[in-house]
Amino acid sequence: EAQVTQNPRYLITVTGKKLTVTCSQNMNHEYMSWYRQDPGLGLRQIYYSMNVEVTDKGDVPEGYKVSRKEKRNFPLILESPSPNQTSLYFCASSLMRGMANYGYTFGSGTRLTVV
Amino acid sequence: AQTVTQSQPEMSVQEAETVTLSCTYDTSESNYYLFWYKQPPSRQMILVIRQEAYKQQNATENRFSVNFQKAAKSFSLKISDSQLGDTAMYFCALRHGGSQGNLIFGKGTKLSVKP
Numbered sequence: 001e002a003q004v005t006q007n008p009r010y011l012i013t014v015t016g017k018k019l020t021v022t023c024s025q026n027m028n029h030e031y032m033s034w035y036r037q038d039p040g041l042g043l044r045q046i047y048y049s050m051n052v053e054v055t056d057k058g059d060v061p062e063g064y065k066v067s068r069k070e071k072r073n074f075p076l077i078l079e080s081p082s083p084n085q086t087s088l089y090f091c092a093s094s095l096m097r098g099m100a101n102y103g104y105t106f107g108s109g110t111r112l113t114v115v
Numbered sequence: 116a117q118t119v120t121q122s123q124p125e126m127s128v129q130e131a132e133t134v135t136l137s138c139t140y141d142t143s144e145s146n147y148y149l150f151w152y153k154q155p156p157s158r159q160m161i162l163v164i165r166q167e168a169y170k171q172q173n174a175t176e177n178r179f180s181v182n183f184q185k186a187a188k189s190f191s192l193k194i195s196d197s198q199l200g201d202t203a204m205y206f207c208a209l210r211h212g213g214s215q216g217n218l219i220f221g222k223g224t225k226l227s228v229k230p
Contacts, residue, residue: 033217040124042206042222058217090160092218103150103210104218106160 002027006091006107013081013114021076021110023091031094032074033058033104034066036087043090049074081114088112117142119209121221128197129229135182136192136224138207146212149183149190154204154223163205166190197228 004025013019025032033048035058045058049068063085065077074093078085088111092104118141128134140149151163166174166183173181178198182191194201207221 035220040222043220045217045219048217088158092160094218103148103152103162103165103208104160109158109160 002105004091004093004105004107006089006110008110009108010111011113013112015082015114016080019078019081019112021078021089021091021112023074023076023107024072025074025091025093025105026072027093027095027105028071029093029095029105030071032068033092033094034064034074034076035090035092036060037090037109038087046076046089081112083114086112086114117144117209117211117219119207119219119221121205121207121224123224124222125225125227127227127229128194130197130199132197133193133195134197134226136194136205136207136226138190138192138221140188140190140207140209142188142209142211144211148210148212149181150208150210150218151179151181151190151192152206152208152220153201154206155200155202160206164192194226199228199230202226202228 007022030051034046035043037043044060046064047066049055091107094104120139147168149166153161153163164176164179178195180193204223206223209219
């Protein structure tokens with residue numbers, strides 16, 4: 001089954017404790033992206049990647065890191081989480097170039113709480 | 116800058132009736148795509164319908180249809196014969212057809228279908 005897999009689905013952590021949210025897709029998509037969703041703000045892009053070793057900042061990149069060492073994986077790293085990073089996070093993937101009309105395939109989301 | 120605006124934070128509709136969700140957008144590009152995503156309480160992001168900007172014909176998917184007014188930069192979603200399972204957040208989104216392909220979301224409309 002074609003899908004984007006995010007883990008964990010729920011995470012509660014303490015301020016300053018490094019964490020990684022994993023994302024993997026099995027569709028051979030070039031493009032991958034991370035979003036955060038907050039009430040009243042919709043989904044805002046954190047980082048995106050157009051292919052292996054190619055990453056770039058989205059609209060709200062502060063406090064986050066990403067890497068794209070393999071085409072299928074795109075982990076989101078919070079080096080020192082703070083309470084304002086409490087949010088619902090989505091990973092998404094897509095084909096590139098000429099396939100923009102297909103939109104994104106989303107993972108199931110990760111609910112992160114930083115206390 | 117590209118923006119997507121959903122002016123109705125919340126709406127409600129009686130089961131079996133028709134409801135229209137509004138979306139306006141701003142872009143200077145001529146090649147772009149528009150989407151409506153549904154997010155039920157399970158929080159999964161589900162693609163409802165897509166529209167290519169170069170197509171004049173409005174897209175339709177079963178009970179879901181759009182009214183795409185390119186000159187007015189308007190992209191509304193009509194849900195006919197509303198069902199209880201249509202209760203969800205609905206997000207309008209814009210994606211350009213170029214290589215970057217980032218998906219830009221509105222802030223969402225929370226739709227409640229009442230029995």
